[in-house]
Amino acid sequence: MKFETTTIDSVTVVEMEGNLDTNTSVDAQDHVNGLMDDGAAKLLVDFTKVDFVSSAGLRVLLATAKRLGGSGGSLRICGLNEAVNEVFEISGFSTILEVFPSRDDAMQGF
């Protein structure tokens, strides 16, 4: 899994590529934790290039959202494909996480 991280204004944007699954979730968690350790408070995860997200990936997002929420920051997610969106819907994550169709939408008012 590849991570491309850019900072736009105060928002740290992480564009992931590949599958956020059992095997990659550890790397993803490490990467995001590193960003938060470096002080990233507004984090936008862009899933445009992510093929699918399994429950292991959801676990990463949940942990991240909790940590950011606890330190006054926040997590936004965008670019979900059909299958990923379905997983979000089924799991209820689409209601507990801030999900946006595109990166531009997510950046609005962040």
Added chain:
Amino acid sequence: MNRILRFGLAGRLLLVLFLVATVTMAVTGWMVFSSARNSLEREAFNKLRAVREIKRNQILDLFQTFEAQIDVFRNDPFIYGAMRDAAETFGKDRSVGTTTWLEFAADLDPVMGTVVDEFGWYDVFLITTTGDIAYSFVREPDLGMNIPNSPLAKTAIGAAYRAANEYLVRPRLFGSPDVAFGDFAPYPPSDDAPASFLMAPIRDGEEMSGFLAFQIPLDEIDHIMQERSGLGQTGETYLVGPDFLMRSDSFLDPDSRSVVSSFAGTVAENGVDTEASREALAGRGGEKIIADYRGVPVLSAFTPIELYGVRWALMAEIDRDEAFAEIEQTRRSAHIGFLVLGPILLLVSVFFARTITRALGDLVRSAHELAAHNFFSDDKPQSTDHLERVTKRTDEIGDLARSFVTMEQELIRSVDDLKSTTAVKERMQGELNIARDIQMSMLPLTFPAFPERQDFTVFAQLHPAREVGGDFYDFFFGDDQKFFLCVADVSGKGVPSALFMAVAKTLIKSRAATDFSPASILSHVNSDLSRNNDSCMFVTIFLAILDVATGQLTYTNAGHNPPYIKRANGEIVRLDNRHGPVIGAVEGIAYREDEAVLGPDDLLLMFTDGVTEAMDVDSALYGEDRLKELLSSRDFDSAEQMVNLLVDDVWEYQGEAEQADDVTVLAVSYNGASERGELGHLDLQVANRTEEIARVNQDFNVFAEQHGVPEGDRRRFNLIFDELLNNVISYAFDDDKEHVIDVAVSLEQKRLVVTIADDGRPFNPFGRIPPETGLPLDDREVGGLGLHLVKNVMDDVTYERLGTKNVATLIKNIELQVSN
């Protein structure tokens, strides 16, 4: 109600009793009275008649005596001489004043005086042949008179003289006297006092020398007629002459109706002109109630009495009042009795009516109590006091009351019986319901039965006629391709059939595990069932094996209704080959089998005779024709529709009629080998390391892209591989050894089927309770979320533990993209 009934019955009873009693009394009284009056009247008339006859005889005797006297005297030679002397002495001067006559008379008088005294005559005469009265003892002015040539001719003596002369010339019957009678008439010589005479010729040798006559004494006749024995207070007997004047003195009217006053007066005032006297004077005797000369009603017995050609009437009469005096007494007694008895009768009637109706009232009250009693409650009805009182009676009402008590006891007993039999029946019904549940649980009842399969669908309905039935059906896979189907009907119905059915079904299924020939299976099952089949039950069965890969149908029909195939083109095929008798009847039968092929969209219909032999209200059978008509006239989208339509049609046909037999229908819709065929297959062996998951997904993605699986579906399978394999790898194995997980991917026309098999510890990944997906962020846990996702992104997931393996099957319906 009670009161009205009692009063109504009592009133009527009272009225009837009283009416019957009084009418009986009145009629009886009248009959007694009238019979008494009749007998009294008869009695009185008898008495009168007796008196009348006595008097009549006495009068006749008197006249016979007179006749005998005159007859003896006239034949005495003394009279011959006297007559000669009288004629001679009188004849000289035709005078009775001459000395010779006086001398003659003086000689004669003593003898004549003696005779007159002796015989009681009033006077005696000697009369010459020319009618001169030549001698009379009393010497009244008639002495010396010539009878025919004097006023005497018109008197009684004149009449006697004419008659005596007539007798002289008229031929007489032998023995008939030549004595002549002159009836009473006023007699001038006696100052017109009535007088009557007897006269007879004196025959001195051959010569008739004159006549001897005497005046009949009235007192002799009166003496007889006045004799009053048997005549009571008002009875009398008297004589009436043809002139309706008295011939004897009346007792009741002695002044006006003596013989003397009678001849001195008129018939109306002094005679007797009554109905009775007229009858008697007309020659007829009899007895009648008439008005007598006084106008008083009397019983009159009357008779004519003939005296020398003269007819008198002899009357014996008594006042009706006196004759019926006893009757009057009886009538008065009856009236008094009626007045006394009437109220007594009334009282007795009231009392009697009361005793009957009070008993009836008691019965009625008991009946009401009985009717109001609830026999299903446990308290028994007590026979009440008034009922007991009635049962002690010895009459019919007592009988009725006793039968009433018996009926009550019978009723209680019947209700008890009813309660216990109802309880038994309820228990049996309960057990039958359980039996039905057990029996139905032996049938595959879950539809769709094989939701993951697209190559065929199967559907069935079974409706027992009773709680439990003898029909059954079954279907199951013998292996991957061999699909067993059977429909059967055990002889009879009810519990015995159900038990036999269970045995038969079990034997077939256990045999089918290793034997894929219907003929062979039925041959073996038949032998097993026939052995020791003491109940002589049997089964008709159609058993078939459908090769779902090829559509080939191998079947054996053992005495069952032939099934139908409805081809996709609408053709109806009846599988009417038979391969042996019913099973369970005869041991050692070798059954045969036949084959047919089901093409795409063909429907196979199997059923029991409950369908074709369903009866409408007129007991007409449903029949094969109607079944065939239904099959050919309708298009069926599915096996389910076919079964439902057929069963509904049977119910509609049956209408209000009772279901006669179990109804079982089973249909298979075959979708065709070509559609079922696998488009692609991927088998992967995966080691129990998480890195292997990526390899599976990579291989699967290649496969999916090759076969045009849509991206979304591909990603869904990526997800489930990740979740399930991770699950297995992380948790299934208790050791650190390497295990192989078999992943099989099968792509069909319209779906993708994945099976994941591992040899880890038994675990059903789909049996877990789904996580709470609605909780807010901070409360969310992620345990179990993965399996929840799997279940939700797939169309069907199943888990089976086969041997030492957990096998998860995942199915997703897909639309393949056309690959170029």
